[in-house]
Amino acid sequence: MLTKDPNARISASDAVKHPWFAKHNTSLSSKEEQYENLIQSLRNLKNFNAESSLQKAVLSYIATQEIEPREEKRLKQLFDSLDVNKSGQVTLSDLMGSYTKIYKDKAKAQRAAEQIMKKLDMNNSGSIEYSGRLR
Numbered sequence: 001m002l003t004k005d006p007n008a009r010i011s012a013s014d015a016v017k018h019p020w021f022a023k024h025n026t027s028l029s030s031k032e033e034q035y036e037n038l039i040q041s042l043r044n045l046k047n048f049n050a051e052s053s054l055q056k057a058v059l060s061y062i063a064t065q066e067i068e069p070r071e072e073k074r075l076k077q078l079f080d081s082l083d084v085n086k087s088g089q090v091t092l093s094d095l096m097g098s099y100t101k102i103y104k105d106k107a108k109a110q111r112a113a114e115q116i117m118k119k120l121d122m123n124n125s126g127s128i129e130y131s132g133r134l135r
Contacts, residue, residue: 034081039102041078045116079130089127092117 003009010018082090082098095116099109120128 034077037074038078038081038098041075042098042102042112042116045120076130083130089125089129091127 079090080086082094084091084094084097092113095113096106096109099112100106103109103112117126117128122128
């Protein structure tokens with residue numbers, strides 16, 4: 001990359017793919033990976049469908065009892081990234097902020113956040129709480 005002659009120099013895209021960058025740039029890929037996980041998780045939340053109280057209770061129980069420790073850690077990290085003020089609760093405002101980053105359209109973000117809140121606010125408290133494992 002330090003070669004003056006552009007014809008002899010590697011391209012920027014080839015330079016970024018060089019093993020040295022992969023070895024020394026873990027924080028960037030980690031942040032990108034976290035962002036991608038956040039986007040995918042928000043999409044999953046949007047598609048989640050729990051109609052009845054019984055179905056919600058069963059899904060909640062299964063999620064806390066059958067989840068692998070690694071997956072639980074990932075979900076806790078996702079929850080923490082959504083929990084803007086670190087209160088242990090994700091509010092409508094928190095969800096709006098995350099969806100606004102993805103959609104770049106406040107009205108669309110509002111609709112998505114309201115849809116998620118309606119589906120996941122199990123006790124109608126106006127927030128989604130993380131309780132950890134029940135066992």
